Amino acid sequence: MNIRQFQYQILCLSDKSYRMALSILKNESNARDALQELMARLWEKRGQLDAITNHQAFVLTSMRNLCFDMLRKSIHTLEIPADTEYNAPNPYQQVEQADMMNHIGSMIDELPEMQRTILRMKDVEEMELKEIAQIMSMTENAATVNLSRARKKLRDMIINNQQKENTIYERYR
Amino acid sequence: MNDIDNLLEKYFNGVSSTEEEKKLKSYFNETGILPEHEIYKPLFAVFDSERQIKAPGIALLEKKTKRLSFTRRTIIWIAGAAAVALLAITLSTFNSLQDQNREYVVIVNGKKISNQHKARQYAENMFAEAEKIVENSYQPFREAANMKEEFNARKILRETAQKIEDIKTNNP
Numbered sequence: 121m122n123i124r125q126f127q128y129q130i131l132c133l134s135d136k137s138y139r140m141a142l143s144i145l146k147n148e149s150n151a152r153d154a155l156q157e158l159m160a161r162l163w164e165k166r167g168q169l170d171a172i173t174n175h176q177a178f179v180l181t182s183m184r185n186l187c188f189d190m191l192r193k194s195i196h197t198l199e200i201p202a203d204t205e206y207n208a209p210n211p212y213q214q215v216e217q218a219d220m221m222n223h224i225g226s227m228i229d230e231l232p233e234m235q236r237t238i239l240r241m242k243d244v245e246e247m248e249l250k251e252i253a254q255i256m257s258m259t260e261n262a263a264t265v266n267l268s269r270a271r272k273k274l275r276d277m278i279i280n281n282q283q284k285e286n287t288i289y290e291r292y293r
Numbered sequence: 294m295n296d297i298d299n300l301l302e303k304y305f306n307g308v309s310s311t312e313e314e315k316k317l318k319s320y321f322n323e324t325g326i327l328p329e330h331e332i333y334k335p336l337f338a339v340f341d342s343e344r345q346i347k348a349p350g351i352a353l354l355e356k357k358t359k360r361l362s363f364t365r366r367t368i369i370w371i372a373g374a375a376a377v378a379l380l381a382i383t384l385s386t387f388n389s390l391q392d393q394n395r396e397y398v399v400i401v402n403g404k405k406i407s408n409q410h411k412a413r414q415y416a417e418n419m420f421a422e423a424e425k426i427v428e429n430s431y432q433p434f435r436e437a438a439n440m441k442e443e444f445n446a447r448k449i450l451r452e453t454a455q456k457i458e459d460i461k462t463n464n465p
Contacts, residue, residue, distance in 0.1 A: 138348035156351045220335040221342065228339070243340045248311065268307030274336060275305050282332050 121166040129175050130162055136176070136245055137183045143240050144187040146229055154190055158183050174251070181255045184237065220281075227277045228270075235270035242267055297330060 121129070137158060141151035162169065162179070172178045228236050234256065241252045253263040300317050303309040309317070320326070321337040398405050399412040406412045 134348035134351070135346070139343065139346050142346065152349050152351075155348055159351055221339050224335055224339045225343070240343065243314075244343045246311070246314075264307045266307075268305065271305045271307060275333075278332055278336060 121169045126163065126166055126169075130166075130169065130179060131159065133176055133179045134159070137179055139240065139244065140180055140183050140237065141187050143229075143236055144184065144233060145190065150190060150194075154183065154186055158186050161186075174254070176247075177251050177254050180241075181257075184255065223281065224274065224278065227274055231270050231273060235266050235273070238263055238266045239270040239274075297327070301330075301333065 134155060138151055138155045141154040141158075142148065145151050145154065158179070162182070169175070169178075228239065231239065238252055238256060241247045241255070242249065249260050249263050249267070252267075253260040256263060256266075258266075297317070297320055300309060300313050300320075303313060304317060318337055318340075321330070321334050322341070326334055397409060398407055399416075400406075406415065
């Protein structure tokens, strides 16, 4: 695989790979590292990439495994970056967090990794269940079950949230 | 809009087709959503906004491998240069040592002195000068020590207390 082919078949999957890393690692800088590492490794092995038929499934599977490796390592070292600082949410952020979309984003992040990865591949990346099942190395049926669980949990959380807001509204009206 | 309810039901059961999901997404993307569906709107909006997240630029891959070999090359270059320099130094000192063995020669400030007495004098002078320099450089430390002594809080307090006592006894 030459640089042009690599660009068209592998590098174009950067966005999807990055979003997957972001979903699993929940940290922008680690996700960037993961993407850099993944692409560097794939570039080194570009000679073997021609043999692979489904590049997207291969790249995303590799990304998921790489992210798990990174998570495992970070559990061992429990690294907290030196420049970490605690930012207490200011009133503006609190208003922002009340924003339903951010709320749902964090709801998705609270789902178990398998469910949120499948959900995002289906609903954000709009991939077919068959391919998702291949990446997750599970049957299509199992992927459907996980997807359904994830979506139903989100629905329950949204409805719960709505009810909570309604009761608060009723109380202070 | 019973249709949308059906689609939502299928969606949450994970059995909706890609086609049906597209229909749902376009429904929630447009105006005229029924009030009972309104709560699901942000869910689909989140998917849309997450899809906009772009990967950051990554370092050109070819450069990375090149840079590795480049650093290795520079290391080899530096090591080679250092080895050559070391060899040159040892050879030259070895040569000059051999020269000196023939007669009594002392090199002071680049001057060759062959008279033993003179060389000794010269050296003693230099030692004296060096001592003076050391002495001078100690001066600030001594001053600091004096200052420390002077500004000793306990001493000052004691003296002030003494003064207060004196004033008290003088003016009963």
